[in-house]
Amino acid sequence: MSEQKFHLHDQADPIDEAHVRGKFGSRLGFMLAAVGSAIGLGNIWGFPYKMGTSGGAVFLIVYLVCIIFVAAPAMLVELSLGRHGQTSPVGTYKKIAPGTPWFLNGFMGVMAGFVILSFYSVIAGWVIKYFIVGLGKGFSEFTAEHSEDVLRGLQVGLTEPLVYQALAMILTGVIIYMGIEKGIERAAKYLMPLLFVLLILIVVRSVTLKGAGAGLEFMFKPDFSKLNAQTVTSALSQAFFTLSVGMGAMLTYASYVSKDIHLGRSAIMIAGMDTGVAILAGLAIFPAVFAFGLEASGGPGLIFVTLPQIFAQMGFLGHLVGTAFFFLIFIAALTSMISILEPVVTWLVDDVNLKRHLATGLATTGAFLLGIPACLSASDKGVLGEYTVSLFGNELRFFDLLENLSINLMLPLGGLVACLFLLLGWKKRAAMEEVAGSEGNPDHWAIKLWYYTAITLAPVGIACVLVTWIYGFVNPTK
Numbered sequence: 001m002s003e004q005k006f007h008l009h010d011q012a013d014p015i016d017e018a019h020v021r022g023k024f025g026s027r028l029g030f031m032l033a034a035v036g037s038a039i040g041l042g043n044i045w046g047f048p049y050k051m052g053t054s055g056g057a058v059f060l061i062v063y064l065v066c067i068i069f070v071a072a073p074a075m076l077v078e079l080s081l082g083r084h085g086q087t088s089p090v091g092t093y094k095k096i097a098p099g100t101p102w103f104l105n106g107f108m109g110v111m112a113g114f115v116i117l118s119f120y121s122v123i124a125g126w127v128i129k130y131f132i133v134g135l136g137k138g139f140s141e142f143t144a145e146h147s148e149d150v151l152r153g154l155q156v157g158l159t160e161p162l163v164y165q166a167l168a169m170i171l172t173g174v175i176i177y178m179g180i181e182k183g184i185e186r187a188a189k190y191l192m193p194l195l196f197v198l199l200i201l202i203v204v205r206s207v208t209l210k211g212a213g214a215g216l217e218f219m220f221k222p223d224f225s226k227l228n229a230q231t232v233t234s235a236l237s238q239a240f241f242t243l244s245v246g247m248g249a250m251l252t253y254a255s256y257v258s259k260d261i262h263l264g265r266s267a268i269m270i271a272g273m274d275t276g277v278a279i280l281a282g283l284a285i286f287p288a289v290f291a292f293g294l295e296a297s298g299g300p301g302l303i304f305v306t307l308p309q310i311f312a313q314m315g316f317l318g319h320l321v322g323t324a325f326f327f328l329i330f331i332a333a334l335t336s337m338i339s340i341l342e343p344v345v346t347w348l349v350d351d352v353n354l355k356r357h358l359a360t361g362l363a364t365t366g367a368f369l370l371g372i373p374a375c376l377s378a379s380d381k382g383v384l385g386e387y388t389v390s391l392f393g394n395e396l397r398f399f400d401l402l403e404n405l406s407i408n409l410m411l412p413l414g415g416l417v418a419c420l421f422l423l424l425g426w427k428k429r430a431a432m433e434e435v436a437g438s439e440g441n442p443d444h445w446a447i448k449l450w451y452y453t454a455i456t457l458a459p460v461g462i463a464c465v466l467v468t469w470i471y472g473f474v475n476p477t478k
């Protein structure tokens, strides 16, 4: 440990030092990074497409329940573990409970990060492509058919999608290498609010389209006959994914936070803003989907097919807004990718004793290599689209395999174990004090409420959903 600190000192890199010492510049810096991690493709790409395929308003209700009672409490467990441990996910468990196998959860998180990044970068690559389209001709030609053609080009192509994916990975690697504070925090400070404003602009356009009412109904008028096990599984895994919980991303960020910050309040703000953006993304998309007579259950292609059609309707303003919008989605994706890669890098630095630049290079290259087959199997028409892996009778393309295993299994499992660790491996008092921070009151009722939620409702909820998912996965005919 001390030897590794010496290495990092040796590099005489002020940004690296800020990293190792565990200091985000300020509360704002931490909040930006954490909110930047939470808000990403999960909100703007994942949430609408999952809501579209899983029953609309019913999905929204279950999702909100999952956020409030399960994912947000689990996130707070991670945040408090991270600040307490002041090191990597693996090291944190080792530090708090030496000589026990809990650290394996940190390890699974690192692996999950690796897996998530490999397919996340594929979608981030597509976003880059749309941004470039915006820089060029714009979206005026984007009829339903043309939108689908452009997306299909990315799904079936070989070089083009790989180049964009590589670009996304390289940018992530470069920023991680240069450090978070100077680059991404400063950028996020201006860009995230701008994303908000643009989203609202698109929402206004979308809900005022003729026939938009059906979209609002789809989002807010629940049809409980659509409620089933798949809705719940999908909502819970989406809640984990969107709050960046279950793989140590929040844990890692919190390990850089100073003691005076109230983690409970931070968690509420992160969850609140993240949920706000997800709902705005839904409002931007569904009214337009219905107004244009498209399929709400269009799946992963939804934002790439639907949004450009809205921009096409907006004339020159659409060109501007569309271009800015894809740029900002990319920034949102980038701030998330950084947080997905950071635990991997921190682990390689803290536990494997690699130097930071080497760790960054290895992690980025590894995730990119794993991402190549994901990129080429994102659709069944893709270059590797016809190759499937057979698991318990499920035929999964490589992309789906990575997405399914990480989102449906690894993240909930990681969150479950973190909650169980709070119950079995850590002292209640220490956890509550960590949440309150040095200035807060650890005996506040809200912190008690969190504690009991996180050791009862949250793990029981996750366990039920996980068992259901595993059962469904193992018996695919059902």
Ligand code: PHE
Pocket (backbone or CB within 6 Å): 037, 038, 039, 040, 041, 042, 043, 116, 241, 242, 243, 244, 245, 247, 249, 336, 337, 339, 340
């Ligand atoms: N929360 C990010 C999103 O919604 C994804 C993410 C998952 C980031 C896991 C970090 C860890 O896009």
